[in-house]
Amino acid sequence: MPQTVRGVIARAKNQPVEVVDIVVPDPGPGEALVAVQACGVCHTDLHYREGGINDDFPFLLGHEAAGVVEAVGEGVTDVAPGDFVVLNWRAVCGQCRACKKGKPWYCFATHNASQKMTLTDGTELTPALGIGAFAEKTLVAAGQCTKVDPAAPAAAAGLLGCGVMAGFGAAVNTGGVTRGDSVAVIGCGGVGDAAVAGASIAGATTVIAIDVDPRKLELAKHFGATHTIDPRSEDVVERVRELTGGNGADVVIDAVARPETYEQAFYARDLAGTVVLVGVPTPDLKVELPLIDLFGRGGALKSSWYGDCLPERDFPMLIDLYRQGRFDLDTFVTEQVGLDQVEAAFDKMHGGGEDVVLRSVVVL
Template sequence: MPYEVKGVVARSKGAPVSIETIIVPDPGPGEAVVDVQACGVCHTDLHYREGGINDEFPFLLGHEAAGVVSAVGDGVTNVAVGDYVVLNWRAVCGQCRACTKGKPWYCFATHNAAQKMTLADGTELSPALGIGAFAEKTLVHSGQCTKVDPAASPTAAGLLGCGVMAGVGAAINTGGVGRGDTVAVFGCGGVGDAAIAGSRLAGAGTIIAVDIDDRKLEWARGMGATHTVNSKETDPVAAIKELTGGFGVDVAIDAVGHPAVYQQAFDARDLAGTVVLVGVPNPTMEITFPLIELFGRGGALKSSWYGDCLPSRDFPMLIDLYLQGRFDLDAFVSETIGLGDVEAAFEKMHHGDVLRSVVVF
């Protein structure tokens, strides 16, 4: 029997979100219903509201979530009712050309629920990143459910579902940060700070945080940055070179997604160093390099999709590190809020007042 729950919906481009009655169907084959316990307010949700992802309104927002499986459909074997899970938006198919090459973190045919959740009048909803977790219950593909240790707080665990995993993975999985490496992270919001925390986990020796906001730079120090640079006041490339003996960093991570920032990351890396783009650019943005610079500097220019993560591998590992006190997920939670506070949370995010607001059910 379908469920009636409350959820946060973006009905049209740029319009304030509203709390609506959502109809969640019983799970079909391969699907699961999850009782959401907490869901982070991610910048991607704001992109959806602003029409920056696509125009398939109305959207059921929310995707950084943890909760408990309350129902499963036929054929589901990876989770069962009562399992505590973090939701992920890259449920690997196991059969596409990336998966069959042994690189499932690049899966090109990820799974979503086949059925649609709807408004009370039957209007079909587009769930953000295939999840739609600003709701008391949500319908997902069972592969979007990753079991983790239930001892982990849902307000912290849910953040692995997007921003924190994107940042940690950009450093460890995509950038290959290792012991003693030098790293610069441009942009110290939630993703950038997660990249800093990931670099510290990996054993980086020098971690340089770059931002235009001193408050964010202070947050970055708390996440593990050894040095900070305010790029509004100081040339970040020159500062990074000075901090690295004139060489530049082994790994430069652009967590902003802007051509000027990417240029700085490119210029701030050592010879044969790596640049990682994890910030999402505007589709209209372009960048131009002299080809000799690409050749002469060597190394690698990489894009990081969801931190190149494999949820079944990475989520439980990071939760274990959190429970051991080695990875402070709680530090990313700026405030806990209710469903009715999501619009205000977007405003705080826009002004850089929070790392993450987390909706608690």
């Protein structure tokens, strides 16, 4: 029988979100019903509300979530009722050209649940990133459920579902940071701090955090930054070079995605170094760089999709690091809120308060 639960929707562009009743079908073939325990409030959800993703309103928001599988549909074997899972928005198909090349983190045919969740009047909802987890229960493709150690608290574990994985993976998977490397991270919100932590855990000996907010720079030190730069008072490129023997960093990660930050990343890297873009730019932004500099500096310019992660490989590994005390997921959880406080959490993303908010987390 379909179930009626509470969920947070964005009904129209730039309108405040609403907590309403939604109808969640029983899982069909290849699907799973998940009782959501916690879901982080991510900038992507705000982009959906603002119409910055597409105009398929109404949206069922929320995607950075952990919970317990309640039921599964026909043919599902990888997860079972009672499993504690982190939800991911890239259910790997195993059949596309990327998967067959042994690069499933680039899967070109990721999939979501076939059935639609609806409002009580039958209006179909578009789940954010195919998940829709600002709800007491959600329906997803079973491949979007990654089983992890249930000893981890849901509020922390759920953050692996998007921002934390994106940042950590940008350093470790995309950037290939390894022992003795120098790394600079531009932008020290949740994604940037996860990149700082990933670089530190991977063995980087110089980890430079760059942000205009001194509070964020202090927090970045907690995650492993060895040096900090405030662009308001220092030249980013020159200072990175000073801190790396005059050479520039081996890997520079841009978690802001502005033309000016990308240019800083390009010139702050060492010759043949790597730039990783993990921040998500808006469609109107453009970068202009001299072609001779692109040629002459060599190296690699990379984009990081979801930290180039493979959820079944990376999520359990990060939970293990957390349980070993090597990766402090708890500090990413700035506050715990209810479903009716999502709009207030969006307001806090604009900053200006006394505290730095890495993540507000909805706890159900």
